Amino acid sequence: MKKIKFWKKKFDKKQNNKESKGSAVKTLLKILPVILVLVVLGFAVKGVSDFLFSSPYFFVKDADVYIDGKIALPQISSRYGVNISSNIFKVDLASIRASIYRKHLEIRRITLSRRLPNRVSIDIEIREAVVQVKADKYYPVDKDGIVLIDITDEPNPRLPVLAGAQGKISALSIGTKIDTQNFKEAKELLKAIIKSDFLRKHKFLYIDCYDYKNLSFYIDKDLEIKMGRQNYDEKLNTLAKIFDKLDKDATDIKYIDLRFRDVVIGPKLEK
DSSP states (O other): OHHHHHHHHHHHHHHHHHHHHHHHHHHHHHHHHHHHHHHHHHHHHHHHHHHHHHOGGGEEOOEEEEETTEEOOHHHHHHHOOOOOEETTTOOHHHHHHHHHHHOTTEEEEEEEEETTTEEEEEEEEOOOOEEEESSSEEEEOTTOBBOSOOBSSOOTTSOEEETTTTTOOOOOTTOBOOOHHHHHHHHHHHHHHHTTGGGTSOEEEEEOSSTTSEEEEETTTEEEEEESSOHHHHHHHHHHHHHHOSSOSTTEEEEEOSSSSOEEEEOOOO
């Protein structure tokens, strides 16, 4: 009886081993197609990768430069363009962007993008000069106070002049940020002058902001309007009324002082 049990156990063990092996084979046969698909995909991905990163079809030799949304002329494009000479998928857009920023401080914003199969697009927003600061030269400045290119010895007749807006900044150059109180006060006064419609009847010359607490601006034939600081709208309204009441032109007036409650009109001294 013991022998029968022994042989039965041995037979059951062999049977279990056969079933285990059969199950393993079946499992292998089931996953074999998946393995084959993964192998094929691996080779396919490598082939595509080699094609994308090695094919001359995706080799960038030049960039399209857009200035304020418009395609740039060749001479302007060459100024902001860069020598890329690389596969389009390997181009380091962030590095190119930083490089252009360093070389061209007149740029406000720049965006780079890939354009398949082999072009890079460079979209640039240029800072626009709104005033010029008179120091040793005339420096065009944008609304943020950044000194731009085209520094000249003579004033640009199309831009308002702010004399002394640099304050205590010892030297100005392209890219310098003018953030002085002189500049801020002069901008506020200029904004008020433009809003007042005062310039329709008078020729604006410049704002003297060497002392930001005592601003003046000059019109027509060097007539000084002393404004002091703040309340510019109210003072300009008073100035307009003064000119309306004048029964003659202001050629014999040296200055009009609006800093105090009582307006002071200073005549030119006879030579």
